[in-house]
Amino acid sequence: MDANIALATPEPFTDEEIAAARKLRLRLADTLPEEFDSDFFIGRWMRMYKNDEKTLENKLNELIEHRRAFGYNGENILQKCQELEFAKKTFERFGISDLKMDVFSDNVAVFVQKMEGADLKEITKVIPLSYVIHSYYLLHECFQRVMRQKELETGKPAAVVVVLDLTGLPLTDFINPVSNSSKLARLIVKVWSDFFSENMIHLYLMHPPGILSLMWQVAKHIVDAKTQSQIMFVTKTEDLHKCLKLDAIPEDFGGKRRDDSGYTDRPETCVQTPFFVKPEHYFDRAVWWKSQGFHKTPETKSVSIKSKALHEIPLEAKEGERILWEFTTSSDVTFEIVRLIKKSGSPASLKENVPAVGTRRDSIDEETIMPKITVTSLKVPEHGVVTALHAGEYRIRFGYPTGGWLSAKVHVFATVAPKL
Numbered sequence: 001m002d003a004n005i006a007l008a009t010p011e012p013f014t015d016e017e018i019a020a021a022r023k024l025r026l027r028l029a030d031t032l033p034e035e036f037d038s039d040f041f042i043g044r045w046m047r048m049y050k051n052d053e054k055t056l057e058n059k060l061n062e063l064i065e066h067r068r069a070f071g072y073n074g075e076n077i078l079q080k081c082q083e084l085e086f087a088k089k090t091f092e093r094f095g096i097s098d099l100k101m102d103v104f105s106d107n108v109a110v111f112v113q114k115m116e117g118a119d120l121k122e123i124t125k126v127i128p129l130s131y132v133i134h135s136y137y138l139l140h141e142c143f144q145r146v147m148r149q150k151e152l153e154t155g156k157p158a159a160v161v162v163v164l165d166l167t168g169l170p171l172t173d174f175i176n177p178v179s180n181s182s183k184l185a186r187l188i189v190k191v192w193s194d195f196f197s198e199n200m201i202h203l204y205l206m207h208p209p210g211i212l213s214l215m216w217q218v219a220k221h222i223v224d225a226k227t228q229s230q231i232m233f234v235t236k237t238e239d240l241h242k243c244l245k246l247d248a249i250p251e252d253f254g255g256k257r258r259d260d261s262g263y264t265d266r267p268e269t270c271v272q273t274p275f276f277v278k279p280e281h282y283f284d285r286a287v288w289w290k291s292q293g294f295h296k297t298p299e300t301k302s303v304s305i306k307s308k309a310l311h312e313i314p315l316e317a318k319e320g321e322r323i324l325w326e327f328t329t330s331s332d333v334t335f336e337i338v339r340l341i342k343k344s345g346s347p348a349s350l351k352e353n354v355p356a357v358g359t360r361r362d363s364i365d366e367e368t369i370m371p372k373i374t375v376t377s378l379k380v381p382e383h384g385v386v387t388a389l390h391a392g393e394y395r396i397r398f399g400y401p402t403g404g405w406l407s408a409k410v411h412v413f414a415t416v417a418p419k420l
Helices: 015-027 039-048 053-070 077-083 085-091 129-154 180-196 212-220 285-291
Strands: 108-114 159-165 200-206 231-234 301-305 310-317 322-329 333-342 364-375 382-387 392-399 408-417
Touching (some): 039 053, 053 129, 053 180, 053 364, 077 085, 108 129, 129 382, 310 322, 322 333, 392 408
Antiparallel strands (some): 310 392, 322 408, 333 364
16 A cells, blocks of 8 residues: 555546536436436546547446346335345345445545455355346446435535455465456456446455565456556555545444444444355256246257357247346357337338348337346356346347457357246
8 A cells, every 4th residue: 555645535527527528418418317417427427438428428328228127227226236136146145335325435435345254256156247247237326326415415526435355355266367256356347447437436455365466466367457546455454544534444444433223243344244155055057947937957059159249049029928048158248138129110010120130220229128248157157037028029149349269159048938
């Protein structure tokens, strides 16, 4: 830790930045959700994408679609964190502070996480990586909500920092860049970098195991250059006091913060006790498929996806039927599910206008059913089920946006089944 480190503070905006943000905000007025409709929010995104408005809009639309598809764009985000299966099963496995996020150091909300008791190797035997990635979006939605409220109260920019205690985390799990722990960390950091790097301004890594120089070598294959400057290794709890006010630092770290609400077993830690993984919790694909009404476990088929190409699986579903999928891959691929919709004024039959796999036509629009994320396989295969709310043509879509001359291999099974 740099001895000259200053108190964590949101970077102020210049008059020129606010003017540019206000201009873009007006142009995006018809698409901006209320939670994003502020000069500070747009200003942060303009910084993040260095005023590249086209890329900014594309990524912002991705985030808006993620919120809409999972329904956490309403008022009660904390309730959604309990209702959505992927979020509940992810958050309960980690020692995290309360998601209501009501502790600040000036205008900086402080979130705390302890890795002790959260065995990543075991957690990846219980839930797929996509659960963690989608949950990370929800976590940052909680951050965004408290930032907006603070900005409305103070009229000044707000931000978030995360204090992550690495005690109990084996360094060897991250030395290998293709280990499951490294893959998980790298893809989580990608979401942070793509959408939230100007919200979460610092990640304080407490009690890093091993030699700091080795930790930075580990970080370099997990963290892109854009976000490396926001990560700080804290070897002594006293150093954290230079970054945050004592009221925002848990008593465990020498501060004055406690959580006596009943959320945690030990109020001085301010984090919940993680739900311990037992062998009976391990994912069993035969059991999962049986729970979905399949007495015989399906076999997956291998498909190859070239660099920059798409592979799509078309499925016809009636209202109320279920779309089910399972896949594994050793590459970073994008995954999403969409419903094809005939645009107004197009011929009556949608089937006549359904584009060939991997193509688009002007007469067809799309509704996001499962938001696009970049994912790979860990211990548990990616799997899931969604109910078709409308009859029609659906597409399960894979992409390989960053591949080289080798194709990505995906082993997949997807089908439509009656409602249970």
